[in-house]
Amino acid sequence: MKDLKRPLAMAGAVILVIAALVTAYVFWWPNPSFDESGTVVTIPRGSSFRQALDSLEAAGAIRSRWAFTAAARFLGADRKVHVGRYRFEPGMSNTEILEDLSSGASRMLLAVTIPEGWRMGSIARRFSRVLGTDSAAFVSLCRDQAFVRKLGIDAPHLEGYLLPETYEFYWQTDEADIVRAMVGSFKAFYGDSLVRRQQELKLTLNQVLSLAAIVEGESSIDVERPIIAGVYWNRLRKRMRLEADPTIQYILPDGPRRLLYEDLRLDSPYNTYRTYGLPPGPINSPGRAAIVATLYPAKHDYIFFVATGNGGHRFTTNYQDHLRAVRSFRQVRRQQQASAS
Numbered sequence: 235m236k237d238l239k240r241p242l243a244m245a246g247a248v249i250l251v252i253a254a255l256v257t258a259y260v261f262w263w264p265n266p267s268f269d270e271s272g273t274v275v276t277i278p279r280g281s282s283f284r285q286a287l288d289s290l291e292a293a294g295a296i297r298s299r300w301a302f303t304a305a306a307r308f309l310g311a312d313r314k315v316h317v318g319r320y321r322f323e324p325g326m327s328n329t330e331i332l333e334d335l336s337s338g339a340s341r342m343l344l345a346v347t348i349p350e351g352w353r354m355g356s357i358a359r360r361f362s363r364v365l366g367t368d369s370a371a372f373v374s375l376c377r378d379q380a381f382v383r384k385l386g387i388d389a390p391h392l393e394g395y396l397l398p399e400t401y402e403f404y405w406q407t408d409e410a411d412i413v414r415a416m417v418g419s420f421k422a423f424y425g426d427s428l429v430r431r432q433q434e435l436k437l438t439l440n441q442v443l444s445l446a447a448i449v450e451g452e453s454s455i456d457v458e459r460p461i462i463a464g465v466y467w468n469r470l471r472k473r474m475r476l477e478a479d480p481t482i483q484y485i486l487p488d489g490p491r492r493l494l495y496e497d498l499r500l501d502s503p504y505n506t507y508r509t510y511g512l513p514p515g516p517i518n519s520p521g522r523a524a525i526v527a528t529l530y531p532a533k534h535d536y537i538f539f540v541a542t543g544n545g546g547h548r549f550t551t552n553y554q555d556h557l558r559a560v561r562s563f564r565q566v567r568r569q570q571q572a573s574a575s
Contacts, residue, residue: 272321274342277335278366279406283312286335295322295331302328311336319344319405343402348416350398350521351450353484357396357519361412365403372409381410385417394443394516395420423522431529444512446520446528451480455546459527465539465549467531474537476506484517543567 273295277286283306287299296302305328306312316338322331323340334340346364348357358372375381376392387395392413397420403412424439432442449463466476483489485502498507503514520528536549538556543566548559 272323276319279317286315341404347400348398351518366406396519398521443516446525447516447518448478450520450524460532463527463531478506481506
């Protein structure tokens, strides 16, 4: 019996060692990484654990599919996976990766910059390219009046209320969460002092943003924005049409492009060459500077302006000077075209 016990004890010890090694391999053995900065893995929205496993394996984030699956089932981590783009550090174990997938801790925040003056469709496409979101769903939410009202916005849609700036979101963040964040940023910016100024001017918020969007569309030069806002305020006071080119670009089915005289005759409430006053709503999402310029316009007597052709605009107080400025612009443009050809 003694002779038999020793081999059995040794076999048991070997089995325990093997079991310990297998356990260590399954749960704690470091996975390989082909990049010193870590391995990036994308888990799309709606992915099952099996699909997430396919992504991990394809990216080389795990050493063994069966070992990772065994660890996931033992830990109960195969029932919950957070959507996102992950960066797993070199040498992470299966247990660490599973903990990250369950908590979303290693998800990468992706920066998305929305420039001033962009429309809802362009904003939706930018998020789609960077975050993999659904651009159609984004625009649909922005036009959903029930959703718009829930956000506390008194407007038919969110054109003009999506504040341009750089945002950080996780991969495939829900479209509704993105829209809420953008409107939230706008509300945080448009604080009490701006509301009081709006009330002093006896305007609605929609009217402020409608004019700010035109100012945004006319110039990206900060020092010009208050002057341009002042031009439009002067025209409104004189009961002149705004005659703002950006409103024509907004209604063009094939824009933006160089405007033609026939475009100025388009039948639309946004055509400020035909209708008096402000358009029904914003034509883009104006930035902070354009909104502030609209609320605090420069005081002057200008009622016309035209591009110089070399950056910036020339401002005039009467039609004759405006015509001379237009002729000067056209001459500069012809010279530029001749040089280009």
